[in-house]
Amino acid sequence: MIKIVVCLKMVPGKLINAEAGGLIINPYDLFVLEKLAELKKSSDISVIGICMGGESARDGLIRSKALVCDDIYWLNDIKFAQADTIATTKTLTAAIKKYIPDADAVICGGHAIDGETGQVPAELSEKLGITYFSSVADIESFGNDSAVIVRRDERQEMTVRCRYPFLLSVDSFLTYASNLNVIALKRAQKWEYKIISAEELGIASTDCGASGSKTKVINSVNIIYKKESIEIGGSIKEKADHVKKLLQQ
Amino acid sequence: MDKRKIWVVCDAFDHVDSFTGQLISKAYQLSKESNGSVQAVFIGNASDDELKRCALYGADEVVYQQCETKDEKVWLDILSDIYSSIGADIIMFTNTDFSKTLSSLFASRFEVGLTADCIDICFEEENGFVFERAAMSDSVQARIICINSQCCTCTVKKNAFVETEINAQKELNIRKWEYTGSFIADPAYEIINSVKRVCENNTDLDNAKIVFGVGRGVKDGETFDMICQAGKKYNAVVVGTKCVVDDGLLPKKLQVGQSGCSIAPDLYIAFGISGANQHLVGIRNSRQIIAVNNNENAPIFNIADVKIVADVKEFMKEFAE
Numbered sequence: 134m135i136k137i138v139v140c141l142k143m144v145p146g147k148l149i150n151a152e153a154g155g156l157i158i159n160p161y162d163l164f165v166l167e168k169l170a171e172l173k174k175s176s177d178i179s180v181i182g183i184c185m186g187g188e189s190a191r192d193g194l195i196r197s198k199a200l201v202c203d204d205i206y207w208l209n210d211i212k213f214a215q216a217d218t219i220a221t222t223k224t225l226t227a228a229i230k231k232y233i234p235d236a237d238a239v240i241c242g243g244h245a246i247d248g249e250t251g252q253v254p255a256e257l258s259e260k261l262g263i264t265y266f267s268s269v270a271d272i273e274s275f276g277n278d279s280a281v282i283v284r285r286d287e288r289q290e291m292t293v294r295c296r297y298p299f300l301l302s303v304d305s306f307l308t309y310a311s312n313l314n315v316i317a318l319k320r321a322q323k324w325e326y327k328i329i330s331a332e333e334l335g336i337a338s339t340d341c342g343a344s345g346s347k348t349k350v351i352n353s354v355n356i357i358y359k360k361e362s363i364e365i366g367g368s369i370k371e372k373a374d375h376v377k378k379l380l381q382q
Numbered sequence: 383m384d385k386r387k388i389w390v391v392c393d394a395f396d397h398v399d400s401f402t403g404q405l406i407s408k409a410y411q412l413s414k415e416s417n418g419s420v421q422a423v424f425i426g427n428a429s430d431d432e433l434k435r436c437a438l439y440g441a442d443e444v445v446y447q448q449c450e451t452k453d454e455k456v457w458l459d460i461l462s463d464i465y466s467s468i469g470a471d472i473i474m475f476t477n478t479d480f481s482k483t484l485s486s487l488f489a490s491r492f493e494v495g496l497t498a499d500c501i502d503i504c505f506e507e508e509n510g511f512v513f514e515r516a517a518m519s520d521s522v523q524a525r526i527i528c529i530n531s532q533c534c535t536c537t538v539k540k541n542a543f544v545e546t547e548i549n550a551q552k553e554l555n556i557r558k559w560e561y562t563g564s565f566i567a568d569p570a571y572e573i574i575n576s577v578k579r580v581c582e583n584n585t586d587l588d589n590a591k592i593v594f595g596v597g598r599g600v601k602d603g604e605t606f607d608m609i610c611q612a613g614k615k616y617n618a619v620v621v622g623t624k625c626v627v628d629d630g631l632l633p634k635k636l637q638v639g640q641s642g643c644s645i646a647p648d649l650y651i652a653f654g655i656s657g658a659n660q661h662l663v664g665i666r667n668s669r670q671i672i673a674v675n676n677n678e679n680a681p682i683f684n685i686a687d688v689k690i691v692a693d694v695k696e697f698m699k700e701f702a703e
Contacts, residue, residue, distance in 0.1 A: 222490055249641045250498035255486035264570040265454070267483050281574065286479060287635065289578050295571040306628075347495030347531040351509060353522040357662045357685055360671075364689040372690050373700035376651065376672060379688070380592070380616050 134177050135275045135297070138229055138239045139165055139202070140257070141184040143193040144247040149308050156186075158193045160306035161242025168272050169240075170201040170312040176275045179203045181233055185213050185224055191326070199321035200313055206232055212331040212342045220345035222256040227336045228329065229261060237297040238280060239263070240272075243304040254302035264299040271305065386418035389473040390441070391461065393481045395426035395452050398435045400588075401476050403545035405538055408503060409474060410440025410548060416505040418471070423464060425449050425457050430556060437554035438547045447559040453567035454480065458487045460561050465492070470533050472511050474503075477537040485537050495528030497536040499640065501663055510534070516640035516663050523663070541588065541644040541667070585619045587636065592618035593647040595638060595665065598625050599654020599675060599694050606631060608698040609653055621645070623661045638664040654694040657682030 141162050146153030149160065158166070169180050182202040184190055187209055194205055206228055213224055229236060239261065244251035258265035270285035279296045285304070331341055338344055365375045390405045392398060398406075402422075409420045422436040422444045433444045445468070447460050461484070465473075473488075475481040477499050489496035497513040501523070504512050509527050511534045517524040528534040587593070594613050600606050613620040620636070627637040638645055639661040646667035653674050655661060662685060665671065673686035676693045683689045690697070 218486075218496065219489060219493055223493075251482060252486040252489070252496060252498055255483045256490035259458075259487045259490035264568060265483065265487070266571070268479060285579070287579065289576055291573055291577075292575040293571045293573055299570065347489075347493065347528055348497055348526050349529045350517075350524045350526050351512070352525050353517055354514075354525060355522050357659065357666055359684045360687060362673075362683055362686045362689040364691070369692055369696050370700045372674075372692055373697055373703070376674075376688075376690070376701060379670075379672065380649070 134179050135237045135277075135280075136179055136181065136233065136235060137169065137275075138181050138183055138233050138236045139169065139197075140225060140239065140241040140253070141166075141182050141193065141197055142242070142245045143184065143186050143190040144245055148246050156189045156193055158196060158310075159242050159245045159247075160308050161244060161246075161303060163242075163310060164305045164307040165240050165242060165272075165303050166197055166200045166202075167307055167310055167312055172272065172275060173201055178275050181206070181236070183225060183228055183233075184208065185216070185221060187211075187214070194326060195318065195321045195324075196310065196313060198324055198326075199317040200310055205326060207326050207328050208334065209328045210330040210332075212338050215343035215346065216341060217346035217348045218250055218252040218256055219347045220341050220343075221253055222260055223345060224334070224336060224341045225253075225257055226260040227334050227340075231334060238275075239298075239300040241300065241302055242306070243267075243269075243302045251302070254300060258300040261298075261300065264295065265302070266293070266295060266299060267302045269301045269303045269305075272301070272303075386413075386416050386471040387469060388413050388416075388418045388420050389470040390420065390422050391473060391475045391481065391484070392422055392424045392426070392436075393476055393478060393484070396428050397432055398422075398424075398428075400545050401478070401540050402436075403439050404541070404543040405474050405476065406436055406439035406441050407546040408538070408543040410546075412472070412503060412505055412511070413440070413442075416511070419443070421445055421470070423447075423461065425460055426452070433556055434554055437552045439545065440548045440552065441554060442552065443555040443557060445557045445559055447561050449561075449565060451565060451567055452480065454483045454487060456565055456567055457484055458491070459563050460559075461488055462491060463561055463563065464559060465533075472503075473533060473535040475535070475537045477539055482537055485535055489535050492532065494533050494535055495531040497526045497528075497534075499539050500536045501539055501542045501640075501644070503536065503538075516659055522659065539640075539644050541646060585636070587619050587621065587643065587645060590619040590645070591648045592616055593638075593645055593650050593668070594618045594620045595650060595652045595655050595661075596620060596622045596626050596631065597652065597655030597661070598623065599656065600626070601654075602695070605654075605695045605698050608702045612698070612702055618651075623655055623658070640664065652682050652686070653698070655682050656680045657684065 143156035241254040271283040502514040650668035
């Protein structure tokens with residue numbers, strides 16, 4: 134059986150839908166879960182979710198479990214809070230090395246729509262010491278010693294066979310999970326989610342969360358300066374004519 | 383005190399491209415503010431004459447390692463070798479896919495702070511190097527410093543800085559590095575099939591004089607088509623906000639904003655763009671901004687020179703006439 138670890142991040146739902154509250158599964162991670170749910174029907178894989186997040190991540194974890202995850206490690210401790218990418222990477226590395234040291238593949242969404250740094254996948258591959266594949270558009274199949282993936286950038290699209298173990302950074306996303314069914318969701322709600330603390334993980338508090346971070350936000354400023362604008366009134370035609378005139382200058 | 387070492391990692395392989403020029407120009411400015419020296423780290427295959435071009439933008443030294451392959455892992459080992467030997471206080475990378483990966487691998491290996499897609503960097507006595515980037519779910523810029531970190535690293539957005547040739551004639555030292563490790567990329571994969579992608583859009587966004595921006599307020603294909611038609615007529619490039627690109631109306635490379643590109647045209651016309659900070663940081667260097675939006679309180683009007691309150695569809699019907 135091929136063991137696959139999926140890194141999951143929960144992000145504010147309002148980033149997708151202005152009216153939504155709470156946290157949802159990062160759309161890039163959701164694509165990975167959906168893809169694995171499809172592939173699981175025809176291949177012998179086990180999917181293990183790993184997520185760093187507080188209580189508000191629970192709903193997303195239930196959905197992840199219902200979709201495809203056989204097991205989930207929930208790294209939930211206030212000591213993990215406010216982590217930058219380096220601290221996040223160290224925490225995820227500690228968890229993968231402790232609980233899933235024999236993982237064949239680690240798969241991450243290319244970036245999270247709230248942070249948008251896209252740094253964690255490559256950082257994690259370096260710490261785990263496994264091959265890194267970026268710009269993954271699709272995952273085609275999992276074989277015994279390798280998987281077939283599609284990588285895409287501006288210039289080309291390549292179908293590649295890559296040997297385990299490796300880490301993928303996936304650039305496709307989904308905002309809606311079509312493989313999610315109600316019965317699975319009900320079952321997932323009753324499942325007992327293992328909460329892992331920093332102590333249990335065996336990570337020093339100076340290696341995770343804010344104290345393990347190498348960057349810090351000192352303050353925020355507004356660098357968008359307000360301008361004095363001229364409002365153009367009149368009929369729609371007058372407004373359009375005004376812009377046409379400006380364009381001709 | 384020794385001079386602060388400001389590195390720029392050049393990733394164009396065989397020449398000094400404009401993006402690298404932008405980084406060296408900024409590094410030169412930072413060197414003056416922080417009492418530093420600018421070192422361009424060039425891995426690849428370039429002539430001495432080409433390397434000397436780094437001095438035009440203010441580099442003091444080029445550390446050059448000849449390398450025939452452009453592979454992130456090979457470059458990481460070379461960069462690690464140079465860094466371990468001579469050290470750096472700040473390392474600036476471009477934010478191309480290649481350098482984003484390279485910088486992440488590097489930051490992870492040395493456990494140093496890395497800020498993604500900076501739009502500004504400054505030096506302050508109190509804080510050291512400060513990196514600015516958009517705070518995603520906020521209408522402000524986050525100012526970020528590195529802590530408990532041997533050096534600061536960052537990737538920089540294209541066009542965040544202006545490529546500027548310095549007036550002074552600078553003495554440039556070219557230091558040829560002799561890396562003794564392996565140059566062979568790890569063959570952990572085989573290519574089954576490779577297809578060149580046809581570039582549907584050859585638009586030169588960097589040099590566009592007029593740009594039309596499309597936002598969520600453009601609700602139907604008909605309005606979008608009218609904007610594209612008008613774009614052709616006025617020789618304007620049509621770009622979009624993040625949500626428009628996510629919806630598939632425009633390709634990713636025509637996304638303008640923090641997670642897309644930054645532009646600086648003479649004239650920018652925003653159609654149905656509300657003006658999220660995410661987008662505004664990408665257009666703030668435009669010389670003139672005209673905004674068309676039906677909500678008179680839309681934040682886009684705060685930075686517009688010309689404000690037009692109108693329904694985009696109705697406006698386009700007249701405008702396309």
